[in-house]
Amino acid sequence: MSVTIRDVAKKAGCSIKTVSRVVNQEAHVTPDLRDRVLAVIDELGYVPNISARRLVQNRSYMICILLHASGVFQSSLISKVLDLGYEGNYDILIQTYYPAFSRSQSKIASLINERRIDGLVTTPPCDSDPYLINMIQQSKLPHVHIAPINPTGGTPYVSAEDYTGAYQMTERLIGLGHYRIGLLMGLRNHRTSLDRLYGFRAALERNDLAFNEQLAIDSENNFPGGYNATKILMGLKQPPSAIFALSDEAAAGALFALNELGIKVPHQVSLVSFGDMGFSHQIWPGITAVKYPVEQIVEQSVEMLIKLVEDRPLDVKQMIFPTTIIERGSTARKE
Amino acid sequence: MSVTIRDVAKKAGCSIKTVSRVVNQEAHVTPDLRDRVLAVIDELGYVPNISARRLVQNRSYMICILLHASGVFQSSLISKVLDLGYEGNYDILIQTYYPAFSRSQSKIASLINERRIDGLVTTPPCDSDPYLINMIQQSKLPHVHIAPINPTGGTPYVSAEDYTGAYQMTERLIGLGHYRIGLLMGLRNHRTSLDRLYGFRAALERNDLAFNEQLAIDSENNFPGGYNATKILMGLKQPPSAIFALSDEAAAGALFALNELGIKVPHQVSLVSFGDMGFSHQIWPGITAVKYPVEQIVEQSVEMLIKLVEDRPLDVKQMIFPTTIIERGSTARKE
DNA sequence: TTGTATGCGTTATCAG
């Protein structure tokens, strides 16, 4: 078969332990011998067998990112993961998890219980699945949350300032003279959606504006959700002069609906979104958005996980990144 | 530590080989004994150690999809990969490859040479990198191409009818009365771009229309590429009445530019694209597109690769899927 | 500084 550590040792005239030392860059090898071994390694084209190493060390050198569904959030998250993936010693396995499918369940169960991964990062709403969370905790697998719905149990997590971002964006709209603001909400069982909602309400209150139930539409954080909600909003006797979509997809749906209705953005209606992951700048006239710092979140969560895996100390167990507002063409002062 | 095959054997009062047989669903075990073993496995919560299995079988049960850059093509490809990922016995590692970065090179080299993967699917333009291709061939690693630039060397590949798709779409535009069609080309060193270009030209010829160099703009297959090219096209003394973008991103850029110029789509200019991966239906007024069958391509290529890995016969070594045209709001008869 | 011997948890061989 292929060349092993033993072949190298024989040819170099030393023991396998010495070769092992050289390969793993341990101390206590005379430069002379080290060079000889290195030469033989090069000559024979020796590469360590990762499976053997994994077996004896009981480590997989693989970490997993768990996703649910797919959308622009997932896409931009994955982009960042891929960028991280070719650095470092770990392979990053991107895996979807659909609680409803038993195949999906058994796949992740196998990943966790067979110790095929050294650690796990979960993204919302995976962390709201009790089966999964329970399994992770039982297994004592190193685990980091991204934007968890329930940041309980002491699991480290990385998140963003959803509340503040929504608050600031709402204030900006109010500052532009918009007092009737439509809100396209996400599902209420998502923490991020809730935080954004609270931020929105707080900004209204702060400016002595009442929260109008009629203007806050429950919708899914996707294109059809935003599309339908906008149709409803604009059909009201007193339609809003601005719409705040709590996701990029919903904003895209809203814009499509507004176009269809012949309503000019931003002159007749201003539109803003929360996320700014994907094509917010590519859809005419460019959507003003709260930028959600996915990249930093992903990078940080992976970094934290690896520290956990390698048993290195974690200075902080919660990290919350600030959001920023990106101004584009979809907002204007109320006429 | 954790429970091993030996523990199960001891408790069940049989040999480890028998346990192994039960676990691997081999024949030659009396139902009685099998049940007893199964019961113990369940009781002890035994799960086989994948690393040990990998070591002894010299297999990793992991396959890799190699990507270059990121865009909507990659995104929709990844979506499909993720759907496949929780089925089957293989983990699918999604990996980017940037030939310019030595870290990226050494990562993929390690993946291949240390046999950390059992097989590899490459996507364009990875297959145009000689270093990579050479390495793959040297290693004799099972390998399948997706839409290769140079389908040489007998490597199995899966692709789509780029030529025909472009031909048909062009004919459709001509049928709508468009005789001056702007073409937003991708980079010329991509086979798919070339095939699409040839299809476009063939349709023109077939309809006795001359290919106008001025209307065919070299641009990258991305948003700025399409944006800039469209600005150029519409600045011509005789601008086109229709634009054919050879990628979704370029089409989005084109649409943005047209909006910015105050040109109505489709009334003043028709716009079509090739790909239909991402948001073609989410950008007003919906972009008529040639649908590129990514999902089928990905599924098929993974299936072929696994056959290769498992040494099962491959009935076909080249598969080329047809494209279809999706009609949306961005095309109209020339006024 | 270097080497020996043992074990990691499987699968596979071959005898019973």
Next chain:
DNA sequence: CTGATAACGCATACAA
């Protein structure tokens, strides 16, 4: 049909 035992390739106590 079943089981003892030998690999697989590496890391690591421990000995020299």
